[in-house]
Amino acid sequence: MFRGATRRVTDTLTQSPARFSGMPIEDRENAHVITHALAKDTLSRIRDESTEQVGFRKGLVKLGRICGYEVIDGVMETEYVELETPLAPTTGERVKGLDDVVIINVLRAATPFVEGLLKAFPRAKQGVISAGRDESGQREDGTFPITVDYVKLPEITADDTVIVADPMLATGSTMCTVLETVLDGQADPENLFVLSAVSAPDGLLRVQEGFPEADLLTVSIDDHLNEEGYIIPGLGDAGDRAFRTK
Numbered sequence: 001m002f003r004g005a006t007r008r009v010t011d012t013l014t015q016s017p018a019r020f021s022g023m024p025i026e027d028r029e030n031a032h033v034i035t036h037a038l039a040k041d042t043l044s045r046i047r048d049e050s051t052e053q054v055g056f057r058k059g060l061v062k063l064g065r066i067c068g069y070e071v072i073d074g075v076m077e078t079e080y081v082e083l084e085t086p087l088a089p090t091t092g093e094r095v096k097g098l099d100d101v102v103i104i105n106v107l108r109a110a111t112p113f114v115e116g117l118l119k120a121f122p123r124a125k126q127g128v129i130s131a132g133r134d135e136s137g138q139r140e141d142g143t144f145p146i147t148v149d150y151v152k153l154p155e156i157t158a159d160d161t162v163i164v165a166d167p168m169l170a171t172g173s174t175m176c177t178v179l180e181t182v183l184d185g186q187a188d189p190e191n192l193f194v195l196s197a198v199s200a201p202d203g204l205l206r207v208q209e210g211f212p213e214a215d216l217l218t219v220s221i222d223d224h225l226n227e228e229g230y231i232i233p234g235l236g237d238a239g240d241r242a243f244r245t246k
Contacts, residue, residue, distance in 0.1 A: 031216040038066055065117070098123060102189070108239045157187050169204065194215070198231055
C-alpha cells in the first residue's frame, strides 16, 4: 500500500514511509491519485489535441518517470549505509528493493509510458502482454471481450513490486484480463500496482472489485465513459497518437 514521505527510523536502521503524510498522492474512493504539479502539467499538455506525435510520446515518457518516482517515494523503504566521501566518512540513505521491481508493458500504448518508468527503475525486470479489446463486441455491462496475442513474463517472487502500466484505464476489461494473466501461477508479490495516466470510474471499480489486492494509481480520474467505452475527456487513442497510426 502507498505511504507518505514522512519517515521513521527503525531499530534495524531501515526507514519505512508512513502512509501518505505530506506527499503529492491523494486517497480517493477507488484509487490513489498523483497530484504532483509536473504530472498534472504534463497530462494537460498531452490531452491537448494540438500536441503532435513527438510531443505526445515524450509527454507519456515524462509522465511515466514522474509516476515511477512517486512509487519509490510512497512505497519503498530506505536504509542507512556507511560510506566515504572524498573528504570524510558519513552516513547516507539508499532505497531498498530497486532490484525487486517487475514492470508489465500492456502493448502498445504503454510502451512510451514504460520507457519513463524505466528511468526510475532502470534495473527492473520487464514483462510484455499484447491485449486488445474487440470494439464491435461491447457487452450490456459495458465490458468488452479481450484478445491476448502475446505474453512474455519474468518470474514474479514474493519480494517483488509489480507495476502493470497502461496509460488508459477505461472499462477495465483489458486490465482485468492482463492481471489474470500476470498472476496466473505466480507468487503473490509484495506490492501490486495498476498504473494509468487517466482512468474512468467504471474501470477503477471493476478492477478494484476483481483484484482487491491491487493498488490503483492514476494521474486523473476522468468524468465518464461514452457509449463506445472511451474515456471522456480522456486522451483520445493513446496508441494512435504515440505511433501516428491514424
